Amino acid sequence: MSEQTLTINGVSIDHRPGETILEAARRLDIDIPTLCHDDRIEPVAACRICLVEVEGSRLMQPSCHSKTQPDMVITTESQRVSRNRQFSLSLHMADTVSDRTIAEDANPNRLFELADIHGTAGLWPHVDSPRQGRPMDVNRFIHFREDRCIGCALCTRYCDEIEGVTAITLAHRGALTTISTADELSLTDTTCELCGGCIAVCPTGAMTEKAALAYGKPEKELEKIRTTCNFCGVGCQLDLNVDRDANRIVKVTPPPPGTTVNDGNLCVKGRFANDFIHHKDRLTEPLVRDADGVLRPTSWDEALDRVVEGLQGVVTRHGPHSLGFVSSSRCTGEENYLFQKMSRAAFGTHNVHQCAAT
Amino acid sequence: MTDRRREEVLIRIEHAGGLATGVSNDVHAETGVPEADVYGVATFYSLLKHPSEIRVCQGLSCHLAGSGEKIDAMSATDTPFLAAACLGRCDEAPASWDPQGENPLPEVHLTAASDELAINLAGVDSLSYEGLAAAQDNGADWVIGELEESGVTGRGGAGFPAHIKWRGVANQPVTERYVVLNADEGEPGTFKDREVILKRPHLVVEGLAIAAQALGANDIYCYVRGEFGAVRDTLEAAMEDATTAGALDTATTWHFVDGHGAYICGEETALLESLEGRRGMPRMKPPFPVEAGFRGAPTLIQNVETIATIPSILTRGGAWFRDLGRTEPGTKLYCVSGHVQRPGVYEAPMGISMAELIDMAGGVVGTLKAFSPGGASSGFLPASMINVALDFGSLQKVGSMLGSAGVVVLNDTVDMAEAALVQAVFFEDESCGQCAPCRIGTQLVRQAIERFRRGDSDALEHIAEIAPGMEQGSICGLGQAASLPLLSAMKYFPNEFESSVHT
Numbered sequence: 001m002s003e004q005t006l007t008i009n010g011v012s013i014d015h016r017p018g019e020t021i022l023e024a025a026r027r028l029d030i031d032i033p034t035l036c037h038d039d040r041i042e043p044v045a046a047c048r049i050c051l052v053e054v055e056g057s058r059l060m061q062p063s064c065h066s067k068t069q070p071d072m073v074i075t076t077e078s079q080r081v082s083r084n085r086q087f088s089l090s091l092h093m094a095d096t097v098s099d100r101t102i103a104e105d106a107n108p109n110r111l112f113e114l115a116d117i118h119g120t121a122g123l124w125p126h127v128d129s130p131r132q133g134r135p136m137d138v139n140r141f142i143h144f145r146e147d148r149c150i151g152c153a154l155c156t157r158y159c160d161e162i163e164g165v166t167a168i169t170l171a172h173r174g175a176l177t178t179i180s181t182a183d184e185l186s187l188t189d190t191t192c193e194l195c196g197g198c199i200a201v202c203p204t205g206a207m208t209e210k211a212a213l214a215y216g217k218p219e220k221e222l223e224k225i226r227t228t229c230n231f232c233g234v235g236c237q238l239d240l241n242v243d244r245d246a247n248r249i250v251k252v253t254p255p256p257p258g259t260t261v262n263d264g265n266l267c268v269k270g271r272f273a274n275d276f277i278h279h280k281d282r283l284t285e286p287l288v289r290d291a292d293g294v295l296r297p298t299s300w301d302e303a304l305d306r307v308v309e310g311l312q313g314v315v316t317r318h319g320p321h322s323l324g325f326v327s328s329s330r331c332t333g334e335e336n337y338l339f340q341k342m343s344r345a346a347f348g349t350h351n352v353h354q355c356a357a358t
Numbered sequence: 359m360t361d362r363r364r365e366e367v368l369i370r371i372e373h374a375g376g377l378a379t380g381v382s383n384d385v386h387a388e389t390g391v392p393e394a395d396v397y398g399v400a401t402f403y404s405l406l407k408h409p410s411e412i413r414v415c416q417g418l419s420c421h422l423a424g425s426g427e428k429i430d431a432m433s434a435t436d437t438p439f440l441a442a443a444c445l446g447r448c449d450e451a452p453a454s455w456d457p458q459g460e461n462p463l464p465e466v467h468l469t470a471a472s473d474e475l476a477i478n479l480a481g482v483d484s485l486s487y488e489g490l491a492a493a494q495d496n497g498a499d500w501v502i503g504e505l506e507e508s509g510v511t512g513r514g515g516a517g518f519p520a521h522i523k524w525r526g527v528a529n530q531p532v533t534e535r536y537v538v539l540n541a542d543e544g545e546p547g548t549f550k551d552r553e554v555i556l557k558r559p560h561l562v563v564e565g566l567a568i569a570a571q572a573l574g575a576n577d578i579y580c581y582v583r584g585e586f587g588a589v590r591d592t593l594e595a596a597m598e599d600a601t602t603a604g605a606l607d608t609a610t611t612w613h614f615v616d617g618h619g620a621y622i623c624g625e626e627t628a629l630l631e632s633l634e635g636r637r638g639m640p641r642m643k644p645p646f647p648v649e650a651g652f653r654g655a656p657t658l659i660q661n662v663e664t665i666a667t668i669p670s671i672l673t674r675g676g677a678w679f680r681d682l683g684r685t686e687p688g689t690k691l692y693c694v695s696g697h698v699q700r701p702g703v704y705e706a707p708m709g710i711s712m713a714e715l716i717d718m719a720g721g722v723v724g725t726l727k728a729f730s731p732g733g734a735s736s737g738f739l740p741a742s743m744i745n746v747a748l749d750f751g752s753l754q755k756v757g758s759m760l761g762s763a764g765v766v767v768l769n770d771t772v773d774m775a776e777a778a779l780v781q782a783v784f785f786e787d788e789s790c791g792q793c794a795p796c797r798i799g800t801q802l803v804r805q806a807i808e809r810f811r812r813g814d815s816d817a818l819e820h821i822a823e824i825a826p827g828m829e830q831g832s833i834c835g836l837g838q839a840a841s842l843p844l845l846s847a848m849k850y851f852p853n854e855f856e857s858s859v860h861t
């Protein structure tokens with residue numbers, strides 16, 4: 001049986017059943033812009049920017065959703081296709097914050113990035129849609145800014161399909177379509193797990209981090225420093241978004257989907273549990289108690305000597321099995337290895353445990 | 359089983375008295391559907407979101423009959439009310455409707471009874487069910503063959519040949535199949551399905567029974583417009599009478615489902631979403647419902663009028679039906695409203711001219727200026743085109759459509775920009791909001807007309823760019839047609855769109 005093929009921009013490619021036009025085009029390194037699509041989520045073809053021409057079809061087809069067929073003849077670059085891209089961009093811009101500085105005041109804005117590449121059909125009057133926000137939602141972490149939402153439903157689909165939580169939904173219809181919780185409750189009064197995924201997938205910064213917004217520096221002016229989350233052993237990669245001038249971590253974002261083990265996802269701890277870093281009560285140097293029980297700063301050498309002295313005293317008085325070692329789930333695998341080694345080799349007990357093991 | 363329980367979401371919200379704080383949580387507890395999801399569904403449907411407010415129609419026919427003044431007068435009182443997009447009562451314009459009231463319908467003008475009409479609204483409904491008997495005797499191939507011979511096309515708006523859909527379902531390699539009646543009639547200017555069910559419910563019940571029998575479906579779903587309470591009861595009562603009379607196969611289960619106030623649920627895949635307990639957002643096609651419809655199974659969805667033609671096609675023959683038409687097969691129900699002497703539902707040979715139809719409706723009130731031949735989605739045609747044949751092909755050729763044959767007549771007192779505005783408001787209100795060209799485009803169109811009417815003569819400039827984008831890019835027919843009223847008004851009445859100041 002001869003292999004079935006299809007053609008994209010004149011280039012022939014093998015047909016793989018079930019593949020979308022977008023996926024097939026990627027195999028040929030052909031870039032088709034999308035706004036409402038994420039590879040992890042079922043396509044809905046709502047933004048219409050990815051429409052391409054398919055021979056024999058009167059209307060252009062959404063490449064994120066349309067499956068390829070054998071012998072299909074697809075054109076992803078033509079006047080008609082680029083007109084529609086520009087139309088879509090102008091359309092969305094008429095429905096979101098049109099001043100770029102304001103539009104990029106916090107998170108990056110995919111709309112403007114795409115407009116840089118593809119151009120627009122011009123600036124149309126702003127529609128000032130009647131979409132409602134949730135002023136009563138007092139959660140401390142995530143803010144929904146209705147004035148920049150473009151109704152792509154990436155946030156709700158992420159929450160539903162990836163997080164399996166469905167704390168947020170498309171609500172109302174038509175021009176009133178907005179993102180809401182049940183009864184407009186605060187996110188923290190819903191099933192929301194504060195994973196922050198809705199922020200990560202939002203193309204316009206309509207879903208945004210409250211604290212970073214208050215801090216006031218746009219994400220593009222922060223330096224991303226890749227590290228491993230140390231809250232648990234999964235090894236999620238995360239990007240610390242650092243304000244170099246102030247030597248501050250402003251927020252944490254996940255690396256793009258498909259690039260690291262966590263595939264663009266984080267949990268509440270990796271995403272939001274970082275305010276201890278700059279907390280005033282945080283210990284920044286070793287402390288030991290002096291004779292009258294008051295903590296005073298000291299050197300690591302003295303502090304470690306005190307630990308050794310105390311632990312060995314217990315072993316001398318009660319034997320090695322009177323000791324038990326519990327390591328934190330925030331330790332890396334390597335640290336945990338050293339920890340059990342210390343317990344067994346240095347102190348002679350296998351009373352050693354890692355807190356995430358139960 | 360969560361999926362089946364999800365189908366109860368809408369009715370449970372209705373039984374809870376509509377959306378109120380806590381209702382989503384209760385329905386979540388009863389069905390297992392996430393609370394936010396329930397809330398999203400409830401807020402989609404006007405009758406769930408606002409279950410008690412009186413509706414005052416602001417559709418085109420009602421607008422022509424002075425609904426604007428009626429709305430102003432209501433605003434001056436304390437009675438809570440909502441301006442509604444269309445109530446399906448264009449013949450009694452300006453219409454209103456009380457969700458808690460009886461809402462009796464006035465007698466409507468009909469074509470006189472005749473044997474040479476496929477539906478014959480003024481005829482006598484009967485329990486004989488001869489068409490069903492013939493279908494049982496002769497089998498599915500014969501039934502579908504007669505449909506093909508008759509040339510009957512979908513009366514819901516798309517004009518798609520019925521036999522192709524029937525054969526499509528019949529050929530599916532799955533035995534779970536469904537028949538769905540689309541009685542969600544919501545296109546402004548259209549009130550024929552309402553009359554078919556009120557006057558000839560047995561034609562509908564028999565047509566559905568034939569479909570279920572021929573296609574091997576065990577379940578029939580009748581999705582009836584929520585504002586049509588009495589209509590739904592009439593249909594259900596007819597089904598019960600037919601069952602009592604022994605005319606129906608008792609193995610078939612009939613389900614009567616109320617719509618909850620969303621025009622878009624007349625679109626077949628949005629209707630399926632609604633039946634499944636979701637927001638009525640149209641699905642992407644393919645797959646088409648004949649392949650994967652209700653619950654993912656092969657499904658025949660047919661308009662009330664289409665279904666009602668089936669019994670006579672089977673008893674009198676496909677060829678008889680075909681010959682009834684002038685330019686295309688069959689007779690057709692035309693709803694006439696607006697500036698005519700006798701608004702009503704007239705059954706005439708397919709392809710009757712606009713001039714003849716106006717005569718049937720007693721002539722124009724005043725001087726004819728324009729008409730809308732097939733609901734809001736068909737745009738406007740000028741008086742000079744009065745001889746156009748009202749059929750699917752002829753109207754498509756002139757850039758319009760027969761659609762649901764909701765014909766609205768406009769006399770020379772009408773300002774075309776205002777008429778276009780009324781239609782634009784309708785589409786903006788009824789867009790499901792799923793896709794950007796429609797959700798944002800309908801706002802841009804409505805606002806451009808408003809700015810123009812306030813004296814900004816450049817306000818319509820960007821419409822030339824936006825309208826084709828909406829037509830090309832929207833997921834469903836609503837967004838694809840939504841700029842047509844404005845475009846056609848601008849095309850045929852250019853002088854009304856040169857700079858001018860309106861109030």
Ligand SMILES: Cc1cc2nc3c(=O)[nH]c(=O)nc-3n(C[C@H](O)[C@H](O)[C@H](O)COP(=O)(O)O)c2cc1C
Nearest residue numbers: 512513514540542543544624625626660661664835
């Ligand atoms: C926006 C929109 C609204 C529609 N509304 C209705 C309706 O109210 N009633 C109806 O029968 N068909 C309606 N349709 C057409 C249906 O999608 C479908 O084509 C029809 O129910 C099929 O039945 P038919 O072939 O018998 O016409 C609508 C289509 C669109 C795009």
Ligand code: SF4
Nearest residue numbers: 159192193195196198
């Ligand atoms: S933070 Fe996570 S769980 Fe909460 S709404 Fe966003 S996506 Fe859903």
Ligand code: SF4
Nearest residue numbers: 149150152153155202
């Ligand atoms: S908040 Fe963001 S992700 Fe959610 S619908 Fe709006 S633009 Fe899309």
Ligand code: SF4
Nearest residue numbers: 790792793796834837
């Ligand atoms: S065209 Fe309008 S009604 Fe149809 S799917 Fe798009 S938004 Fe919904």
